[in-house]
Amino acid sequence: MTSDDVTSRLLPNQQRKGGVTVAGETQNRWVARPDPAEKDATVPQAVAPANSFSVVRPQPGAVDHPAQGLPVGVTPVSAGSGWWWLGCHGGAGVTTLEHAVPGGRDAHRMWPAGVPGWPAHPVVLVCRSSYGGLTAAQRAAAQWASGALLGVDLLGLVVVADAPGRLPRPLRDFCRLVSGGVPQTWTVPWVEPWRLGNPPTTHQPSELGALRRTLTHHTHQETHRV
Template sequence: MVTETEIRDAVEVLRGVAGPQQGLLGLAAGEGMARFLTDDSDVFWLGAHGGAGENTLADLLGGVPCHHRWPSRSAANPSVQPAHVFLVARQNHRGLKAAQLAARDWAAGSHPTITLHGLVVIADAPGRTPKALHNQTRITAGGVPQTWVLPWIEELRLAGTVDPESLAREPRNVLTKLREVINTTIRAKGD
């Protein structure tokens, strides 16, 4: 039997495509983000646009902010595991459009040396999400394996940093879910 607390603490994770799609056209030259070579085995936070929040997630959960560039592996070193990437975007029109473009780039198979775990959408304002942005978030979520929506965190706006344990229930639960994905599917395997 599911308790009321378990229902209230549940984090909605939107599910989309599991991997790149055959026959999908990639982006035109100059449309996508640049790349950088790395052998780092940590988690990568790829901001789809300026101000997406990849530095904040790296501060809160560890990992490497990509500064709007796809991590890439050297073809000369086939023993290196794929880069583990989370796409990050603000929950506004510009942010979600940038996330859609990055998801399309990934889905076209343009980044074979990464494993995209999903998209973290970060609220861009306090309060209820407007219906248009809620719908756009759900559409964007269809282009990536999983999507987590991180609600507004006022403490980050005011102080620039926050103790995750002191957060309100909803953002704390989303960060906990992300930490579980990172620890169980990435760091636990030693990739």
Template sequence: MRTLSRECGVTDADNPWLSRPVAPQPSAPAYTGAPTARPTGPSAPQRGVPAPDRAALLPTIDQRQDADLWWLGAHGGAGETSLAALIPGWPAAGHGWPRTPGAAPARVVVTARSSMSGLRAAQTSATQWAAGLVPHVQVLGLVLIADAPGRLPRPLREFAQVVAGGFARTWTLPWIEAWRLGEPPALTAAPREVRRLVDELSALLRPGADGTAN
């Protein structure tokens, strides 16, 4: 985690990162009793985190509706559309921070591929949020989706750990060949890691749930 501190140019004391229409449908699956995913990283913007280069920033997009949760792809091909197809009430944000008409911050889960470029994009989005540049969102965590079958090479595993330190929670999803071949994503047919992700997010969205979404 010291690597992230050096890249951001902040001291250890300042940087706690160290360690589309459809018929009306339920906005989220029924809670199945999954435990709430507790934060393992920062749950709020942090003092002393410098903003990334302006050219790297994700834009803010005004949305016409509220949603229980938004998937925000940190880069093209990050999986936000596939994940949004699983739950009608959890839409894709279109690669931009959602600004909704409601008074409460939009709850966001950032998605990225586990390639080096995907991880860097996720890190930049975390830094943009942590620097306080998008106060209209509440970041619940990061979903890293495998960019290829098999085990990640060591440099990617190590950098993924660094990037995960900038998010309250991180979920890891495997390579899903069916999605690559264009099969419509379906929760009932998804790998257990995807179903667990949805269960844990559903738990986080319950009123009064332990964590940052209340």
């Protein structure tokens, strides 16, 4: 099965409808709750606040486990009160995000090991906007969607710009396709001062605000729910 076959199975509605993007944040209609198709189209629907979030879990058997994927940690770890940044490949931007958006921890390119009866691990995938980065994110999304991961709540994907300027059309289309395989997508633009050595806590783009609010709000709710 090719990567295109995987995403075709993973993204049945995304290919037809696309996502809704606001301030660098993409929410995919195919995983929204409740299903918009079940609602009366004549009834105005309330718009959810920007920091609202609903955990989406994969449907068993809907997607085959990919031949290649990220390893799963051997030693069980506590979910803690934050979330895990999971880089889909080397140089994805996890270290930058760890400093720019406090509250997350580096998963060191391994899915955290879950334990039956323990709270699930909130995980955020991270990749670059290059073809290789998006392909790695696509494989990780398929791995999650296969249902083979124990104790993982995938919150979404952060796509970090790999170069200044607008993405070429083929990469924009591919990014939209990959975004349909995860509950939510955020984009982080190129920040030239970071490249020149300025710390990620400075010169932060506005897109990080939406990311920070959503993740902090969600993990705060989950902490008080446990």
